Amino acid sequence: MDSTERPRGPRLEWTVVASDIGPLFLAATEEGLVRVEFHAEPDRPDLADPLVSRLGADARRPDPGREDLLAEPIRQLTAYFAGSLRRFELPLDWRLSAGFNRLVLRELASSVPYGSVVGYGELAARVGQPGAAQAVGAAMGSNPLPVVVPCHRVVENDGGIGGFGGGVETKRALLALEGVLPQPLF
Known part of the structure; x- marks a missing residue:
């Protein structure tokens, strides 16, 4: 994006992480975690497209370990699957539910x-x-x-x-x- 372009909507960060139950698609906005999806296909570059369309979001998939909005959800999910976290303390973006x-x-x-x-x-x-x-x-x-x-x-x-x-x-x-x-x- 050059300096004359503006993001078209809310910022959305997404990734796919490994878990004990298979790959999970995760997406977050600046408001909080907005989507978790089971059985994600990690190599699909269009995974976030339906979410981008629905939210009108400006999406990016950061390199692993360079997540900003998803760093804490990834940390807490890892701890949950390791058995050391019993309660998620995350901001949630509820706009996909009403x-x-x-x-x-x-x-x-x-x-x-x-x-x-x-x-x-x-x-x-x-x-x-x-x-x-x-x-x-x-x-x-x-x-x-x-x-x-x-x-x-x-x-x-x-x-x-x-x-x-x-x-x-x-x-x-x-x-x-x-x-x-x-x-x-x-």
Whole structure:
């Protein structure tokens, strides 16, 4: 960009990081972490394009280790997967979530700690909508910040594991990491 050009929107930094559950796409704005996505393809240069379009952002992918907006999210995710972080303390950019979904996700992030689970129906009741268990499931499926906003901690009221955008095996791995389920034998 030359000195006469101005960024067309908010600054967006993105990268792909390795994790115990596979590569994660991470994106942050100056407001905070805005997106976490499972099963990212690290060599795709267009990974951020849908996010750039949606936010009207000026995006860049820094070289590994030279992240600015993503340095702290990467540090905390690394500590989480190492078992030394139990609560994320990150600014979050909530603009990819709205209405009921945002209400549910914020409640989840603030009230369901590491190593515990909550049922879809119970979470619905916590936000004042006791009959909205299915809508809570939809909110979990729309979560733009999985792992950090721990939708893996939401399970079926009858004790079943429930679905998960990253796949049921990923959900099992996260719950095992947190001690809710036993570690897989292999």
